[in-house]
Amino acid sequence: MAILESFIDKLGSVESFDRLNDVIVGLRDVLETEHVIYHWVNSTGEHCAALTYSEEWTTRYLTQDYARLDPVVQACLRQFNPVDWKRLDWSGRSVRAFVDEAVDAGVGNQGYSIPIRGPSGQFALFTVSSRDDDAAWSRFTEARARELILISHFINQKALELERGSDTLKVVSLSPRETDALTLLALGHSRAQAAESLSISEHTLRVYIEGARMKLAAMNTTHAVARALNQGLLIV
Template identity: 30%
Template sequence: MNMEDYICETNNSKNIQSLFNLFEKYMSDIGFDRVILGLMTDHPRLKKEAEHGFLKNYPADWVERYFDQKYVHIDPVRHKAYDAIGAYTWDELKASMQLSNKQIQMFNEAEDARLFNGVGVSMRGPGGAIAAVGAACSVKNGNLNKDILDAANLMSVQFYTCYWRLMEKKVTLVHLTAKEQEILTWSAAGYTKSQIAHKLCISVHTVDFHVRNCLAKLEAQNITHAVSRALNLSLIHM
């Protein structure tokens, strides 16, 4: 694993997915083939709310179990991120804390899902923002030394730095025309396309044209998703 190559390649990433793919690849090179990113606090400069595990390659059944059991509320790895900076291991937390039965169950089930040698990396962004990376190995081994933790910490910080830069650029670049803003605002108020067309004295076909542009600009799957993203980015207001 060449850290210089990693930094160079991630700095040149064009989008979030390609950045995450590089992070996956290089973390796997040091033994962590399972990684996940969570925003522990709101990131207002990026127009992003706190969200756990939105970029990840953890096993889908484990992620579903984690949320179904509401482990997000009692997970000591997650809670540690609020007062730590840098890398820490799951084993350190298990040894230093008096775990509840549910926390013990969570760690046991994580191992059942083949998540071994787990680590957390807590990071700080501008304006007091907090994010954290979780990483684990799908094969159990005892090779988790300081050099590996230092490398995981450095790669996670670089990943978060590049993520921040790409997201900030993305927020800045999104621009809606006045007509697109009008249509999304009326959509947010519950108006149908035909009602919006009548309001704006244009055809439904023209409304559809503007909606398609909104979906493309906001990378949205449908009009509801576009409205949500536009509100989140403060491109429209209710």
């Protein structure tokens, strides 16, 4: 977690979006990946990005509205869990043409994207990409997945602070059992597995999950996990 601790220290001193972009560039260099990208859309539809893509590719992506066919964006809009690019469906002529253009622009052939849901309808996406082969990329994601999830939410929290001028999120306090239950779900455990790990019944587990959901004002369990992660209530 040395990278995470160092990154949090640097993020704490960020006072502008330009400076946030500098920190993103530094993170790319430390992780030794091809690119690091943070992009978000707030409740009014305004966009903000801190990224290491070339200006040419960024402009091309936006002007061509590639988000409408980008399998990564479409997958992240539908789910809360991280998305490994190589597990997506890249078939289809238009998608293949988009991929070829992205690779030519230096985006990389591997990627790991983390969708983030914030307050008031905010949606953000944190991505790292690489030119690694499959074996090297699998080793990277297995070793760094938890760290990347935490980093993504710390970045999103900083972006929210910069937009508002201060951190005004209501502090939510979860009980130890509520925290344990959501943490296990965030790690990918099923409800049965989580209940077994906590040595409780699935009925009791549901009580803890429902309590956390209500405190977080979440629509469902997945939303509760996402909100708890975004507010730094879980360590995964």
